[in-house]
Amino acid sequence: MTELTSFIAGLPKAELHVHHVGSASPRIVAELAARHEGASPVPADPAALADYFAFRDFAHFVDVYLTVVDLIRDDEDVRVLTFEVARELARQQVRYAELTITPYSSVKRGIPAKAFCEAIEDARRSAATEFGIELRWCFDIPGEAGLPAAEETLRVALEERPEGLISFGLGGPEIGVPRPQFKPYFDQARAAGLRSAPHAGETTGPQTIWDAIRDLGAERIGHGISAAQDPELMAYLAEHRIPLEVCPTSNVRTRAVAAIEEHPLARLVAAGVPVSINSDDPPMFGTTLEEEYAVAARLLDLDARGVAGLARAAVEQSFLPTAGKTALLAEIDAYTAGA
Numbered sequence: 001m002t003e004l005t006s007f008i009a010g011l012p013k014a015e016l017h018v019h020h021v022g023s024a025s026p027r028i029v030a031e032l033a034a035r036h037e038g039a040s041p042v043p044a045d046p047a048a049l050a051d052y053f054a055f056r057d058f059a060h061f062v063d064v065y066l067t068v069v070d071l072i073r074d075d076e077d078v079r080v081l082t083f084e085v086a087r088e089l090a091r092q093q094v095r096y097a098e099l100t101i102t103p104y105s106s107v108k109r110g111i112p113a114k115a116f117c118e119a120i121e122d123a124r125r126s127a128a129t130e131f132g133i134e135l136r137w138c139f140d141i142p143g144e145a146g147l148p149a150a151e152e153t154l155r156v157a158l159e160e161r162p163e164g165l166i167s168f169g170l171g172g173p174e175i176g177v178p179r180p181q182f183k184p185y186f187d188q189a190r191a192a193g194l195r196s197a198p199h200a201g202e203t204t205g206p207q208t209i210w211d212a213i214r215d216l217g218a219e220r221i222g223h224g225i226s227a228a229q230d231p232e233l234m235a236y237l238a239e240h241r242i243p244l245e246v247c248p249t250s251n252v253r254t255r256a257v258a259a260i261e262e263h264p265l266a267r268l269v270a271a272g273v274p275v276s277i278n279s280d281d282p283p284m285f286g287t288t289l290e291e292e293y294a295v296a297a298r299l300l301d302l303d304a305r306g307v308a309g310l311a312r313a314a315v316e317q318s319f320l321p322t323a324g325k326t327a328l329l330a331e332i333d334a335y336t337a338g339a
C-alpha cells in the first residue's frame with residue numbers, strides 16, 4: 001500500500017452520492033439471492049457477479065441494476081442491506097453519508113412504504129450505535145418510471161417522512177427523461193424542507209444541468225460532468241457554489257466517459273467548480289470510495305493535503321448542520337496534522 005493510499009484509508013470522510021441497492025456487495029447479493037428461491041439472473045457467485053456487472057452502456061446498467069432491486073423482497077432484506085452498506089462505509093472511515101434510496105422501486109415490488117421506512121431507520125440507528133456512522137437519506141425518483149414514480153416518491157417522502165430523510169433526488173436514465181416535468185414534485189419537496197440534489201449531466205449535455213438548476217432548484221448536482229462542455233455553466237456553478245457529486249469510475253463503467261484519462265474532473269476543478277468525490281454504486285463498478293479518492297488524486301495530481309481537501313469539500317458541501325460540519329472538519333484536520 002503506498003503512503004497516499006494508506007493516508008486515504010485512515011482519512012475521515014463524508015460520502016454524498018452513493019446508492020442504496022447499488023452498494024449491495026457481492027456477499028450481500030449472494031445472501032439475498034440465496035434467501036429467495038425462484039430464478040434470478042443475478043449470480044450468487046462473486047466471480048460470476050463481477051462479469052454480470054459489466055455494462056454495454058447506461059441503459060444496460062439500469063436494466064442490471066433493476067435485477068438487483070428485484071432481490072429486495074421484504075423489509076428484512078431492506079434492513080440487512082442498509083446495515084451492511086453502513087458497515088462497508090464505516091470500514092472506509094466514512095463518518096457521514098447521504099445514501100440515495102429509491103422507495104418507489106421497492107414499494108412497487110410489494111414492500112409497504114411504512115415497513116420500508118421503518119427498516120431503513122432501524123438500520124440507521126443501529127449503524128450509528130455500532131459503527132459510529134451518521135446516515136441520512138436522499139429519496140430519489142427513478143426517472144425511467146416517470147411521473148407516477150415522482151408522485152409515489154413524494155408521497156412516501158412527505159407522508160412517512162423518516163427521521164433521516166434530508167433530500168430529494170432524481171436518478172435513472174436522463175436520455176428521454178427531461179428534468180422540467182418533475183418541477184411540481186421538487187417544488188413540493190423543497191417547500192417541505194427537503195434539499196434538492198437531482199442527477200443531471202451524467203449521460204446528457206449541459207442543458208440537463210441548467211434545467212436541474214432552474215426547474216428543480218438543485219443545490220447540488222449528481223455527476224454533472226457534462227458541465228465541462230459549457231464554460232458559462234462552469235462559471236455559474238463556481239459563482240453560485242453549486243457542487244457536483246463526481247463519481248469518476250462510475251462514468252467509465254457506464255460508458256458516460258470513454259476512459260478515466262478522459263474524465264473532465266480536472267477541467268471542472270480548474271474552472272473553480274466545487275466537487276465532491278463519490279463511489280455511486282461501488283460493487284457494481286468494481287470500486288470503493290477509498291479507490292475513488294485515489295483515482296481523483298491521480299487525475300488532479302494531489303498529495304495528502306490535497307486529498308484531505310477533497311474530504312473537507314465533501315463535508316462542506318453536505319447537508320449536515322453547521323455543528324456536524326465543524327466537528328467532522330476538525331477530525332479531518334487533526335488526522336491530516338498527525339499524518
Ligand SMILES: O=c1[nH]cnc2c1ncn2[C@@H]1O[C@H](CO)[C@@H](O)[C@H]1O
Binds near residue numbers: 022
Ligand atoms: O449513476 C447512476 N445514475 C442514475 N441512476 C442511478 C445511478 N446509479 C444508480 N442509479 C439508480 O438507478 C435507478 C433506476 O431505477 C435510479 O433510481 C437510481 O437510483
